[in-house]
Amino acid sequence: MPADPVSKPRTKPAEERRDELMIAAERLFLEKGLEQTTIEEITTGAGVAKGTFYLHFASKADVLQALRARFVQSVLDGIVAAIEGRGQEDWHGKLAAWSTACATGYLDAAGLHHLAFVAAPPATKEGLSRNILIDHLNELLAAGAGENAWSVDDPGFTAVFLFNALHGVVNQPGIGETPAARAQLLRAIEAHFLRSLGLPSGMD
Incomplete structure (x- = not known):
């Protein structure tokens, strides 16, 4: 039998990515404060590239x-x-x-x-x-x-x-x-x- 094709990673739905960013931001805002939290920290916490943030939000505000x-x-x-x-x-x-x-x-x-x-x-x-x-x-x-x-x-x-x-x-x-x-x-x-x-x- 032929080998199964290698499964490609599935891209998460946009709503799920947005929710992960919000969860990471909430945790960081509560820990560090709004002003002290960077967008890079939010994206790192959500496990996404920094550019992904701007697909969902314009700013921390x-x-x-x-x-x-x-x-x-x-x-x-x-x-x-x-x-x-x-x-x-x-x-x-x-x-x-x-x-x-x-x-x-x-x-x-x-x-x-x-x-x-x-x-x-x-x-x-x-x-x-x-x-x-x-x-x-x-x-x-x-x-x-x-x-x-x-x-x-x-x-x-x-x-x-x-x-x-x-x-x-x-x-x-x-x-x-x-x-x-x-x-x-x-x-x-x-x-x-x-x-x-x-x-x-x-x-x-």
Whole structure:
């Protein structure tokens, strides 16, 4: 039988290469800081040629913006999964799940959030008044009001108010560092979300 032809190495999909660059950049940014990290270090960490970087990103700032977007999407994915675990008519549970999943997402990636939004903040603060997390909470509040689960005059305003309250709490230095402290924090956030809609909190 003829020998098998030598297999040629397969080129990784562009999305996989981009993800590897982002993973390497995130690790280096957290270890060394944005300014101290070089593009060559990022490409070495990702195991690609330096020129490959520019096929996916224009600069380190471009990578940071992609990390911001991925962070927020990851938090939203966790929220959606948590809400899907609740019954169709369990609006109380959905709101509680939203607050807990959102807070958990921030706490689990506190280092990345601080890097991407505090140490090197975006050019504008629009994200605190409009982002996919606020949009999702707005939709949840409006849907619950439509089903008479709660009364809310302005779901959009309330979503911004609640998101920023949660955001401020979870970004306090040293917050929720032990399992017991985190559990207590999550219960308190959930209780405040529920009370704001006139729902029993379980802590009353």
